[in-house]
Structures are given as C-alpha cells and as structure tokens.
Amino acid sequence: MGSHLCDRLLKNGADVLCVDNFYSGTRDNIIHLIGSPHFELVRHDITFPLYVEVDEIYNLACPASPIHYQWDPVQTTKTSVHGAINMLGLAKRTKAKIFQASTSEVYGDPEVHPQEESYWGRVNPIGIRSCYDEGKRCAETLFFDYHRQHNLEIKVARIFNTFGPRMHPNDGRVVSNFIVQALQGKNITIYGDGSQTRSFCYVDDLIEGFVRLMASKNDVTGPINLGNPDEFTIKQLGEIVIQMVGGKSKLVFETLPQDDPKQRKPDISLAKTTLDWEPQIKLKDGLEKTIEHFRKIVLK
Numbered sequence: 001m002g003s004h005l006c007d008r009l010l011k012n013g014a015d016v017l018c019v020d021n022f023y024s025g026t027r028d029n030i031i032h033l034i035g036s037p038h039f040e041l042v043r044h045d046i047t048f049p050l051y052v053e054v055d056e057i058y059n060l061a062c063p064a065s066p067i068h069y070q071w072d073p074v075q076t077t078k079t080s081v082h083g084a085i086n087m088l089g090l091a092k093r094t095k096a097k098i099f100q101a102s103t104s105e106v107y108g109d110p111e112v113h114p115q116e117e118s119y120w121g122r123v124n125p126i127g128i129r130s131c132y133d134e135g136k137r138c139a140e141t142l143f144f145d146y147h148r149q150h151n152l153e154i155k156v157a158r159i160f161n162t163f164g165p166r167m168h169p170n171d172g173r174v175v176s177n178f179i180v181q182a183l184q185g186k187n188i189t190i191y192g193d194g195s196q197t198r199s200f201c202y203v204d205d206l207i208e209g210f211v212r213l214m215a216s217k218n219d220v221t222g223p224i225n226l227g228n229p230d231e232f233t234i235k236q237l238g239e240i241v242i243q244m245v246g247g248k249s250k251l252v253f254e255t256l257p258q259d260d261p262k263q264r265k266p267d268i269s270l271a272k273t274t275l276d277w278e279p280q281i282k283l284k285d286g287l288e289k290t291i292e293h294f295r296k297i298v299l300k
C-alpha cells in the first residue's frame with residue numbers, strides 16, 4: 001500500500017518522505033521513484049523517535065499478514081504502539097495532520113455483520129492474532145487521546161482486506177497465496193472448510209479513500225471503514241482464481257488457524273456520506289491486474 005500511496009501523492013504534486021524499515025516490504029516497490037527530486041527514502045524503524053519536518057503523516061507501519069506479524073509478535077505490538085506514540089509526537093511538534101491505517105481486525109471475530117464503526121468488536125486479548133489486533137486498537141486509543149488532549153488533527157481509517165500488484169509472493173495472505181499457487185500449478189490451500197468470508201478491496205480504490213480522508217474537514221476524525229463490501233467465501237475465491245489463471249490446481253483443505261474471523265464485510269455508509277467514496281473496481285478486474293503482476297515475478 002505504501003508504494004501505491006507514494007505514487008499517488010507524487011502525482012498530486014506532493015513532496016514525499018518515505019520511511020520504511022523494510023521488515024515486510026521490498027525496495028523494488030519504490031525503486032522507480034528513487035531519483036525523483038520530490039521523493040526521499042529513509043530507512044528507519046518508527047519504534048524509535050524520528051525528527052523531520054512534515055505537514056501530513058500517513059502511518060501505515062506494521063506487518064499486516066498473519067504469518068509476518070506472528071513471526072515477532074512483541075515487535076508487532078511495539079510497532080503499533082511505540083510507533084504511534086512517536087508519529088503522534090512528531091505530528092504534535094510539527095502541527096501535522098496524521099492518518100492512521102487501522103484495521104477491520106479491531107472488530108475481531110465479529111457478532112455484528114456487516115461491521116459498522118460503532119461496533120466495539122470481539123477481540124481475544126491473549127491469542128496469536130492479539131499482537132496485531134490489540135496493538136492496532138491501542139494505536140486508535142492513542143490517536144483519540146492525542147486528539148482530545150493535544151488537539152491533534154487525526155484521520156483514522158479501518159482498512160478491510162486489500163490486494164493488488166506489488167504484494168510479496170510469500171506475503172502469506174489469501175489472494176497472493178491462491179494466485180501464486182495457481183500460477184505454479186500447485187494446489188490451492190483453503191484453511192478450514194472455506195466457508196469463512198472476506199470482502200476484498202483493490203488497492204487503487206483504497207488509496208483514493210486515504211487521500212479523500214486526509215483532505216476531509218477538520219472535524220472528520222474517523223474511525224471510518226474503508227473496504228469493498230462485496231463479500232465472498234474463501235472457497236469461492238479459490239474457485240475464481242483457478243478459473244482465471246487456468247491450469248490443473250485443485251482445492252485442498254487444511255487446518256483453520258486459531259481465532260480466524262468467520263465473516264467480514266464493511267458497512268461503508270459513513271465513507272459514502274462523508275468522503276463521497278466507494279470502491280469502483282470489481283474483484284475480477286482487480287484479480288486480473290494482480291495475476292498479471294504475479295505472472296511477471298513468479299514465472300520468470
């Protein structure tokens with residue numbers, strides 16, 4: 001997402017300072033921007049303080065794929081919590097507007113469907129997903145306390161499952177896994193019986209939502225859901241990917257990970273009314289562009 005956001009901000013005429021520790025991303029995603037006079041890259045981990053001059057901050061830091069964020073769970077919580085404190089401190093000193101990439105994971109395994117922003121969520125505080133979920137929940141708390149206590153202008157987006165080109169082939173998330181497996185003629189690994197649902201948003205739609213939220217009036221703080229409300233079962237997604245990629249892959253069923261949410265779909269009424277935003281790109285069109293990306297890197 002970060003590299004797509006950099007592209008978009010540069011296109012809008014901004015000067016971009018991109019801060020990354022490359023924990024889960026790769027430099028290849030921004031290599032085309034290096035050399036642009038309006039783009040600067042800093043290798044830095046935001047769990048440490050950062051003193052720079054900026055007027056808008058987008059905080060997207062944190063591995064978001066379960067396999068990545070569970071690799072070093074303590075670091076995951078630190079990235080969300082210490083990272084948020086440092087970025088909020090930076091926003092306070094520079095009087096910058098600050099955007100937080102929060103997540104649908106704050107709703108946990110929800111008993112309300114679709115999820116609207118007023119729902120407080122059902123999150124296990126001690127499970128294997130908690131480092132991510134509770135880290136992101138605490139970051140929201142910090143954003144709202146800096147807003148109330150220090151008058152910071154905050155913009156909190158709750159992002160639902162998103163996909164698109166530049167995902168890492170070993171990212172571990174469902175869309176990239178299925179496409180890579182299909183391209184390699186391997187079996188498609190469905191965790192559980194595949195009846196769990198997700199709603200997938202194409203990255204360009206999401207970035208449009210980010211930019212609109214950042215440009216919204218002062219009193220728009222969020223949290224605001226950003227995602228695509230078209231809901232699919234994981235089994236359906238597997239079938240669609242096989243059909244689009246072709247080949248001989250079959251669906252195989254593996255163990256469902258602990259605390260895996262059974263259903264997820266955003267209620268985006270608030271984004272529609274406040275930002276005049278809704279996704280434009282259908283799942284199949286987004287998958288086509290994503291398959292094209294993976295074809296280039298997986299089959300070379």
Ligand code: UDP
Binds near residue numbers: 048051086087092093
């Ligand atoms: N901070 C930062 N960059 C800045 C300003 C602050 O990284 O430009 C960090 C700083 O290290 C501090 C944190 O942000 O630990 C929170 O800052 P704040 O001013 O809210 O807290 P304080 O410094 O008063 O503890």
Ligand code: UDP
Binds near residue numbers: 172178
């Ligand atoms: N999943 C799957 N096979 C995979 C990867 C994921 O069936 O190879 C399932 C996973 O158990 C979850 C859903 O797909 O129910 C979405 O998983 P992902 O890791 O992409 O994101 P999540 O929404 O769980 O954070």
